[in-house]
Amino acid sequence: MKAGVYVSPGKLGVKEVPDPVLERGEVLIRVRAAGICGSDMNTYRDLSRFRGVADRVLGHELAGDIVAVGEGVEDRQVGQRVGIEPLMGCSRCDRCLTGDYHLCPELKHIGFAWSGGFAELSKAPAEKAYPLPDNVSYEAAAILDCLACGVHAIHRLDIGVPDSVVVLGGGAIGLSVLSCAKWAGARFAALSDPLSDAREIADKAGADLTIDPGQDDPVGRVMDATGGKGADVVVEAVGGRAPTFEQGMQMVKRGGRLGYQGFFSEPQAVDTRKLLTSEITIVPIFSYARWGTATEYQIALDGVSQGRLIADAMVTHRFPLEEIDDAFKAAADKDTSRAVKVIVNP
Ligand SMILES: [Zn+2]
Ligand SMILES: [Zn+2]
Known part of the structure; x- marks a missing residue:
């Protein structure tokens, strides 16, 4: 697959990299929209941080279509439009068991520990792929993380x-x-x-x-x-x-x-x-997780679908994957670009 990867300090480019390998309980996503986040900027500016990024593919604010489901996945289907919640706790520790998985000492993120959304394909545990109502666009879903x-x-x-x-x-x-x-x-x-x-x-x-x-x-x-x-x-x-x-x-x-x-x-x-x-x-106030019986990601999704939260209005800039370097430059220099949210469309 094509992916936007690190080339040199402050420089990204598009390269051919291996497709993600689907494991039990996971779904494969054809990415349709991925947002650039302030936390991506820290990594973008500092080479040393890129070493921890799987395949050097960032992007934790993503949405797309399910194109394959792994063994044991029963409640997600190929063809579903989904937004991806990127936080993955261990599910066993004290913090995860109380629902505060954003405080898990072993917390991993899609787009850091795993290859992320600035690529044609990404993958996620099935329960982290939230089916999108028809009235929620891929771009709006990419903003659900915020x-x-x-x-x-x-x-x-x-x-x-x-x-x-x-x-x-x-x-x-x-x-x-x-x-x-x-x-x-x-x-x-x-x-x-x-x-x-x-x-x-x-x-x-x-x-x-x-x-x-x-x-x-x-x-x-x-x-x-x-x-x-x-x-x-x-x-x-x-x-x-x-x-x-x-x-x-x-x-x-x-x-x-x-x-x-x-x-x-x-x-x-x-x-x-x-x-x-x-x-x-x-x-x-750090990240997000669960509030009562619902995840805060699902609550945000409901708010967007009901027209109670803004989402699409935040998107000021869009770039195809081939122009990922320009996309990051726009996000890095907001004084010049006047960007609020930059979206990459792989
Ligand atoms: Zn983010
Ligand atoms: Zn945990």
Whole structure:
């Protein structure tokens, strides 16, 4: 099969590689859409990280058609359209048994431990291939990985009708959190991002306020919008070297919750006295897994199918597999490309 593989630092190319070998309980997927994620960017920029990637084929946000089923697979059929949940826990440990398989010490991802979606074919355990309703496109399904992170944020932060919510960062994760917060009924939801394209998508997701941090002080705008009290909930979704953690500390109300999903390059300083005397709860939000009897991936899929969550609106750029190098360049330099979500169509 053809696959987009690592060639040299910051350079990808298309090569012929062996097809995935189907094992018991697995399904083979003809990939139709695969999203480029921020976590792919870390690997793309750093050769050493590519060594752990199977066949050097990334792509954990994927959807496609089942073209073969392995031995023992009874509830999936050839021809089904499916979205792939890429997280694979061990199914035996304490964390897996309680449903928090994203915290499994042996957690593996399709697109890292296994050859992923930037290829004609990929494979997954049958139960990780979710049949798609007709009204959910392959591209929307490729974004379910981000939307499931948004569902996990709602779960972890207990966001509901009484809450005013501010999301810092309008990448695919931040926009997913905003869309999920509106679905959860938050009476006020705002998003701050310097990219006008991201703010326009936030408007489509029902944002009550968008803030351009290049023009306005986000803390001042949130204080104005909340009568000087601050937001009930702030969700940080940038990381890197952004000042968003401290912004969150300044705009969350006394007794409020500050969640963060961003991977920061450096440890973040926290004023523990302010935390103590304001009883601000800091909540790390990592990946997603199960919420009650449903997986957060399935909850996100239901939300998209019912038209309650945005998905297709986040796709700003599309490339065929042959142009995977351009696709990664667009995702790596969002200031120039104005990309929110880049999709590769193998
Ligand atoms: Zn991802
Ligand atoms: Zn486990």
